[in-house]
Amino acid sequence: MASVAVIGSGAWGTTLALLLANKGIDTVLWEHRPERAADMACLRENRLFLPGFRFPEHLGVTADLEEAVRHREVIILVTPSQRMRENARQLAPYLERGAIVVSASKGIELSTLQRMSEVLAEELPEARARLAALSGPNLAREVAEGKPTAAVVAAQDEAIAIYLRTLLSTARYRVYTTQDITGIELGGALKNIIAIGAGINDGMGYGENARAAFITRGLAEITRLGTAAGAHPLTFAGLAGLGDLVATCSSPLSRNHQLGRRLAAGEKLDEILASMHSVAEGVYTTRAALQLAQRYGVEMPITQQLALVLFEGYDPYKAVLELMMRDPKGEMEGLIEGSIYVS
Numbered sequence: 001m002a003s004v005a006v007i008g009s010g011a012w013g014t015t016l017a018l019l020l021a022n023k024g025i026d027t028v029l030w031e032h033r034p035e036r037a038a039d040m041a042c043l044r045e046n047r048l049f050l051p052g053f054r055f056p057e058h059l060g061v062t063a064d065l066e067e068a069v070r071h072r073e074v075i076i077l078v079t080p081s082q083r084m085r086e087n088a089r090q091l092a093p094y095l096e097r098g099a100i101v102v103s104a105s106k107g108i109e110l111s112t113l114q115r116m117s118e119v120l121a122e123e124l125p126e127a128r129a130r131l132a133a134l135s136g137p138n139l140a141r142e143v144a145e146g147k148p149t150a151a152v153v154a155a156q157d158e159a160i161a162i163y164l165r166t167l168l169s170t171a172r173y174r175v176y177t178t179q180d181i182t183g184i185e186l187g188g189a190l191k192n193i194i195a196i197g198a199g200i201n202d203g204m205g206y207g208e209n210a211r212a213a214f215i216t217r218g219l220a221e222i223t224r225l226g227t228a229a230g231a232h233p234l235t236f237a238g239l240a241g242l243g244d245l246v247a248t249c250s251s252p253l254s255r256n257h258q259l260g261r262r263l264a265a266g267e268k269l270d271e272i273l274a275s276m277h278s279v280a281e282g283v284y285t286t287r288a289a290l291q292l293a294q295r296y297g298v299e300m301p302i303t304q305q306l307a308l309v310l311f312e313g314y315d316p317y318k319a320v321l322e323l324m325m326r327d328p329k330g331e332m333e334g335l336i337e338g339s340i341y342v343s
């Protein structure tokens with residue numbers, strides 16, 4: 001049976017470690033702060049991010065990266081995206097030959113505009129052929145509570161995707177497979193931008209029609225950028241695209257959505273970020289997506305307006321008005337050409 005290390009003990013890392021350990025899989029959860037690791041090991045739960053979920057017998061906790069990674073067949077990295085590279089670099093010397101390395105984080109590295117698997121390929125070149133990504137509508141708390149959930153795992157090597165599907169699947173966690181790693185990583189990262197927008201929308205009391213418009217026009221924007229970057233367009237109609245948009249744009253459990261609501265209530269971005277224990281990846285992804293949009297010559301009007309609200313203190317009501325008043329467009333402009341295309 002596999003032995004797994006989960007690197008990062010936030011809400012999602014802890015949830016994945018619980019899921020695996022509850023299946024009887026030998027699992028270790030790595031936390032970067034020794035005092036927090038000691039707390040979790042002693043209390044047998046993560047009181048900061050997932051209070052009330054007891055750690056089963058098969059779940060160890062450590063702050064020692066060598067202890068976490070050595071002799072493990074599968075390493076799942078679940079750290080904030082801007083920290084992925086440093087964590088991968090630190091664990092590289094301990095990585096077993098043949099280990100499978102999975103990213104479960106949803107973001108883009110701002111300094112390089114790389115997806116997480118691209119960062120891992122650079123930092124862990126020996127594992128290049130065994131990289132994978134996990135994505136989908138997976139609000140950590142709902143998964144931890146055992147609510148039925150679907151996810152998607154991507155690997156270029158089909159056998160690895162199938163292996164991970166078996167490893168992670170439970171009666172409450174149904175895992176699908178794909179080889180479109182670019183698509184599921186970009187879907188998972190870019191939906192956080194739209195989730196912030198949907199939170200702003202909800203905070204302004206703009207209702208369900210507007211939220212649905214955000215989700216579908218957000219999906220069009222994500223699909224345009226994703227396909228320009230080499231993803232398969234249909235991936236964005238799947239769990240890591242539409243699925244995750246629906247979950248995070250509708251749920252008060254989403255931290256990105258929460259951040260949007262607080263912005264609409266007039267709080268300043270800096271204050272909100274300073275008060276959050278959790279990462280709101282969409283803030284960094286908004287900056288990264290705009291640079292990628294420029295690189296690929298793709299239009300991302302929602303992302304552009306959100307950037308103004310986030311970073312320039314722009315009035316969200318004005319931002320929505322400007323989105324509504326853009327030049328009229330064909331619905332599928334930039335997505336498909338052909339008989340239903342009306343410009």
Ligand SMILES: NC(=O)C1=CN([C@@H]2O[C@H](COP(=O)(O)OP(=O)(O)OC[C@H]3O[C@@H](n4cnc5c(N)ncnc54)[C@H](O)[C@@H]3O)[C@@H](O)[C@H]2O)C=CC1
Nearest residue numbers: 009010011012013032078079083105106138139140278279
């Ligand atoms: N929470 C969720 O429902 C889901 C989160 N994700 C993704 O998983 C990633 C991690 O998110 P969460 O587990 O929710 O974390 P979190 O937001 O609950 O907490 C952040 C975690 O990052 C750790 N951290 C901070 N600096 C670090 C460093 N330098 N090195 C290592 N760890 C560091 C903190 O100790 C904490 O454990 C993000 O990319 C997020 O988008 C993906 C699916 C679901």
Ligand SMILES: O=C(CO)COP(=O)(O)O
Nearest residue numbers: 136137138139254255256
């Ligand atoms: O990605 C998530 C659920 O699929 C979690 O979203 P937040 O990071 O906004 O909480």
